[in-house]
Amino acid sequence: MQQPELLDAAVVRAWVSTAARALAEARAEIDRVNVFPVADGDTGTNMYLTIRDAAAAVRAAPADAGGARLLRLAARAALLGARGNSGVILSEWLRGLTVAATRGDSLAIALDVAARTARRAVAHPAPGTILTAAESAAAAARHAEAGGMVGPAGAPARLSTTDAACRGAREAALRSVGALEQLRAAGVLDAGACGLVLVLRSLAAAQRAVSERGVSKGGGSERDAPQGQAPARQVPGGDEPDGERDGVSEADGSIEPVLLDIDLRGHATPAAPEDGAVAHASGGQGPSRAAVASPHGHRHDGDAGDDVELMFVLERSAVAEDFSPGAVADALRADLDDVGSSVVVVGGGAEGGADDARALWQAHVHTADLDAALGVARRWAARGAVSRVSVRHLAVPPDRWAVVVTTSAPTLAAELARGGAVVVLDLDVPPTADDLAAAAFGAGAPHVLVLAPEALQQDVAGADVVAGPQDGPDAAPEVVRVVAPGDLHLVAGMSALAATLDDPGEQDADVSAAVGAVVAGLRVGGGPAVTVGAIVKRLVAGTPTAIVTLLPDDGVPDATVQVLASRAAAVSDGADVVVMRTGRPGDHVAVGVEPLAAEAGGPA
Structure with missing residues (x-):
């Protein structure tokens, strides 16, 4: 037939x-x-x-x-x-x-x-x-x-x-x-x-x-x-396909499950292929630099111990005078290849057909220099629109919990990613609730903590991209939302999550409350670098302090940052002082003070 x-x-x-x-x-x-x-x-x-x-x-x-x-x-x-x-x-x-x-x-x-x-x-x-x-x-x-x-x-x-x-x-x-x-x-x-x-x-x-x-x-x-x-057969690990299940109609669901039927593991190590035996073949991205041993015992292109994955979408008018889908993809690919490895750039057509006047590209790179990679994205943003910017660390696999955050601070994004977060970066086009929801569903953990401003939190849990059954192979994760108005709250929230999960007495159900209490109790302030010493002293006055966090902009000299850190340690009676640059231009320093006993706080 x-x-x-x-x-x-x-x-x-x-x-x-x-x-x-x-x-x-x-x-x-x-x-x-x-x-x-x-x-x-x-x-x-x-x-x-x-x-x-x-x-x-x-x-x-x-x-x-x-x-x-x-x-x-x-x-x-x-x-x-x-x-x-x-x-x-x-x-x-x-x-x-x-x-x-x-x-x-x-x-x-x-x-x-x-x-x-x-x-x-x-x-x-x-x-x-x-x-x-x-x-x-x-x-x-x-x-x-x-x-x-x-x-x-x-x-x-x-x-x-x-x-x-x-x-x-x-x-x-x-x-x-x-x-x-x-x-x-x-x-x-x-x-x-x-x-x-x-x-x-x-x-x-x-x-x-x-x-x-x-x-x-x-x-x-x-x-x-x-x-x-027909007849329908139960999907392994799922439910009988009776009506809508994960968007599959009853008719579609009645197709018998498609199984891989291949033994993926346990293959004996074969002899190395003869020279040229696979030279004609092409495949996924290969080494663009000398291969080195990874912490996992495998070899790959670049040192994944310090690498992050950056992805973003570039959108341009399909009727622009300099529009050439292939040329744009080639140039973007070359720019990213200068700053990282595992470079893939796809797209370029108006995939929506005649009624779509915008062309799209998706870019992917592994890099140890996120600033340089984001510099590529910024340059292309000047010729179009860059959205769906995400950053994650390659050597921090999720366990029971994953965390999704959003920030506009590029350097802080790298630090958050290396701490285990999936970062949705506000670089050009502000992220949406759907972007956060997609990151939550793709985080690869059964439980996801989303730290983001309240305006982005409203529809995260109910967005279509994470809606679905709570069991079976395509189960949606449990999404826990904690409002984090600013970058300081992200840092405090991630620290609280790590402390909570490190405590064997804590249960998953307590994560939201534990992180929420720390975020709510954070005292925040900030201003020009010359005023920050006094701001820190005011924020810690009368309250035993556990952590002081300083987030200086790129325009603040290193010497000034060192002085501020020393003063913060002195006035807070030896509390831990954490310094992370934002990667944003300017001469301001944001200050966050986490008391030993969390108390409600607000801007100074």
């Missing part, structure tokens, strides 16, 4: 929802084998969250939207919501597939365009990763579409284009352990390649379901193309 094409609206709807469910189920297993380029254990989660946003956009589309429109919506949502290195690459693969499919290319050609587009987005490709799997899938699809006979153990059996692509990607994933030193040393398959296998298998399952139900109308709409395959 001939499978319906990718432009069939029923196929698109079933595909993205099935892929989201499949990645939700497998994300923990994929996370555990994530060792390249950095062993930060989030590839499965990042790929899932990226596809989840695409599925949400398709779910929200009008019922009569055609396949081309649905693909564009999915690609745009994936680009905007891409998380991490693997999610950004996946979003570009989907964008390339969409561009080719909507201009009428066959599926095999579209897969080839997707693989080449994704590869170009990576500054320094390496073999054996998601891009190698994409190329292998495209090659197998072209062979099948040309009439090639592909069967197990050499038996002649013609595969559909999609099934051939699935087989090609799977074979590349199985070979990946021999392609990179990190994978060989750990005895694991590449996490991103395995994730792409699930995405392609989900496409094959969606095509079969639509075909077997006999509902394909040659690119028809959702109204005349219900999807699904």
Whole structure:
């Protein structure tokens, strides 16, 4: 039976929802084998969250939207919501597939365009990763579409284009352990390649379901193309698909779960490949500098012990005189490559179609010099708009609790990230509640503390991006919100969270109260550097003090900061004095005083 094409609206709807469910189920297993380029254990989660946003956009589309429109919506949502290195690459693969499919290319050609587009987005490709799997899938699809006979153990059996692509990607994933030193040393398959296998298998399952139900109308709409395959089967770790579950319709949910069916771990270390054996392959981002040993015992590009991940979205008018999507991406990629590694820049088209006059790019870099990387973002902000700026540390995996904060202080953002926070940075376009909600859901912990101003807190817990079941593989985290009016409250809140979690007598239920009490009891003030000594003395007067925090702007000389710190220690009777620069221009110093016994405080 001939499978319906990718432009069939029923196929698109079933595909993205099935892929989201499949990645939700497998994300923990994929996370555990994530060792390249950095062993930060989030590839499965990042790929899932990226596809989840695409599925949400398709779910929200009008019922009569055609396949081309649905693909564009999915690609745009994936680009905007891409998380991490693997999610950004996946979003570009989907964008390339969409561009080719909507201009009428066959599926095999579209897969080839997707693989080449994704590869170009990576500054320094390496073999054996998601891009190698994409190329292998495209090659197998072209062979099948040309009439090639592909069967197990050499038996002649013609595969559909999609099934051939699935087989090609799977074979590349199985070979990946021999392609990179990190994978060989750990005895694991590449996490991103395995994730792409699930995405392609989900496409094959969606095509079969639509075909077997006999509902394909040659690119028809959702109204005349219900999807699904009965009988339904319970999703492992989830509920029976009866009606809406995580945005998957009852019909979509009846497609049997797509499973990875690959042993990701425990592979014997193979012999090193012969010279040139993998030289033709391309894959995820590779070393742009000399590889060094990481604290995790793996090797990667750069020292992840001090690296942070910076991501941001650049938006420009698609009718600007100097507009050239490829040139913008190449220039931005080159700028980021000067300040970091693992550089990926994706996007550039008006993914929303003819009614979208704005072009979007998503940028990703690992860097030990956040100031330099943010300098790149600022320069591009002068030529467009930079939003969704996020910073996280690569060597601080979340445990029971994660923390999400927002600040406009670049240097403080680096300090907060190295303390374990996911930072949503106010650099050009102010962050929104949805940005915080997305960061909370993607933090990778069952409990998330959000420290942000009250204006951004109102809708965080109820935002669509974190709404969902509280059990199963795609469960939304528990989101606890504490109002933090300013940067000093962020520092105090993170300190309180760490102290609370370090106390074995504390329970998770006490976190909000413990952090909230410290934030509420903080005494704050500030002003020009010359006045801060007197301000500190006034704030600590009559109250035993535990911590004094000073946040000087960049215009305050180091010598002045040292004098202020000494005075603060003296007038507070030897309390701990913490100094962190804001990274903002100016000559002001903010002061926060945390009493030994927290008391309500306010601005001096």
